[in-house]
Amino acid sequence: MKNSHKGHHKGNSTEILLNKEIILSELNILPGETILDVGCGDGYMAKEFSKINKSGKIYALDQSKEAIKHLKKETEGTNISPILADITTGTELEESSIDLIYLSTVFHIFSSQKIDDFGKEVERILKPNGRLAMVEIEKRETPIGPPMNMRVSPGEMEKLIKMKPASLVKVGEYFYMQIFENE
Numbered sequence: 001m002k003n004s005h006k007g008h009h010k011g012n013s014t015e016i017l018l019n020k021e022i023i024l025s026e027l028n029i030l031p032g033e034t035i036l037d038v039g040c041g042d043g044y045m046a047k048e049f050s051k052i053n054k055s056g057k058i059y060a061l062d063q064s065k066e067a068i069k070h071l072k073k074e075t076e077g078t079n080i081s082p083i084l085a086d087i088t089t090g091t092e093l094e095e096s097s098i099d100l101i102y103l104s105t106v107f108h109i110f111s112s113q114k115i116d117d118f119g120k121e122v123e124r125i126l127k128p129n130g131r132l133a134m135v136e137i138e139k140r141e142t143p144i145g146p147p148m149n150m151r152v153s154p155g156e157m158e159k160l161i162k163m164k165p166a167s168l169v170k171v172g173e174y175f176y177m178q179i180f181e182n183e
């Protein structure tokens, strides 16, 4: 996945690899919901969330200065707020303020310590009935993607996330999305 001439994170984007229609349908976003796209990259999903949820609020968070700087320009005057932060060291988002936290190909990057820190921040900012959706690459040989020892199967994800697994769907040739519910 090379950087394209458009630059700014396009090289890391999963946009052409994932089926947005399936993802959006499975996420079942309700009008007015507050959504957080963690590790948003070029922000293509934050923009999709914004399109279908004009009365809501979308936070697009990434630790990459370049990605956030670019997204700030692109999303001026919309309901998307780009945030420069590392989700594992905490954010300035309010407690129990988010309906849906979405991560696409970000979770496998976290070390075990970071998974714990991520879990704590999710627990702090998610609403009591909120949900966490994670898209990850399948744990099998694929022509693209990270080394096998970084990949996480749905079963492994269930052990690492202290929430109730609610659904599991295939969202691309090599990708799945698992949704967890806060109780």
Ligand SMILES: C[S@@+](CC[C@H](N)C(=O)[O-])C[C@H]1O[C@@H](n2cnc3c(N)ncnc32)[C@H](O)[C@@H]1O
Pocket: 012, 013, 014, 015, 038, 039, 040, 041, 042, 061, 062, 063, 064, 067, 085, 086, 087, 088, 103, 104, 105, 106, 109
């Ligand atoms: C493989 S890219 C995926 C980008 C986008 N979600 C997509 O599906 O196209 C991973 C992104 O996660 C961001 N990231 C990694 N660790 C992070 C962390 N701890 N906090 C915030 N962003 C992080 C990276 O900067 C990068 O933009």
